[in-house]
């Protein structure tokens with residue numbers, strides 16, 4: 478399946494979707510971005526209600542399924558919405574559904590991860606040829622986490638939390654490559670080039686933002702924190718992208734984060 482295809486992209490307006498749409502277009506595919514909101518050149522559909530899904534998938538050769546709603550509507554959007562999307566895809570004869578999931582969802586006890594596992598099961602049982610790509614956290618998620626953790630003044634982090642952030646550009650390139658091959662019927666992983674602790678990432682982040690606020694190192698209690706300290710979110714296959722945390726900080730804040738500005 479390396480020829481030009483019509484590819485429906487759910488979650489096209491999101492963090493990853495914003496990198497995937499141009500990457501698929503640059504690879505010569507006809508991209509059909511999907512959103513709940515009507516936009517020129519996009520298809521409007523809602524996973525939670527099912528509205529618009531049959532029209533969205535009609536004529537698509539492949540689906541890159543990125544849409545997700547962590548929070549109160551996650552079961553209805555992710556699990557049941559994916560069931561609705563792939564039922565429509567089966568009716569329309571879609572040849573490849575590529576679902577983006579998360580590394581470690583079977584090791585880290587988080588409610589959203591249980592939803593991702595249940596959604597993977599829906600993908601596997603859908604009857605539509607599929608590939609699952611499990612990615613590690615995007616650097617923008619760590620950025621958001623640090624922003625939230627410093628809103629009271631000091632940046633509060635568990636220094637032992639281990640992550641291996643992967644840049645959305647690397648994920649987008651892997652998606653293009655996976656779509657160039659037939660569906661594998663399996664899950665594959667992609668992590669970033671560096672496994673880091675939040676303690677290691679905190680100071681460059683503060684420096685990149687020109688901030689001199691203190692870092693408070695707090696070891697968090699509980700099984701979730703323990704699983705993350707034990708590396709539950711770190712890649713297991715050695716398959717990595719190329720963009721580093723510093724690359725992200727330069728792109729986002731205009732400097733490497735090595736020196737306070």
Ligand SMILES: NC(=O)c1ccc[n+]([C@@H]2O[C@H](COP(=O)([O-])OP(=O)(O)OC[C@H]3O[C@@H](n4cnc5c(N)ncnc54)[C@H](OP(=O)(O)O)[C@@H]3O)[C@@H](O)[C@H]2O)c1
Pocket residue numbers: 487488489490491492493494511512513514522523524525526542543544545546554558577578579580612613614615616618
């Ligand atoms: N963020 C990370 O660090 C990370 C890491 C690994 C894997 N992932 C996975 O990668 C995927 C993309 O993540 P992301 O961070 O790019 O997501 P995001 O920025 O939060 O975007 C979520 C997207 O879901 C769409 N959406 C939400 N509810 C919907 C509904 N009811 N019907 C249709 N579309 C709906 C939204 O589209 P509209 O608002 O336009 O409708 C939006 O484009 C997710 O499956 C996520 O689990 C994320």
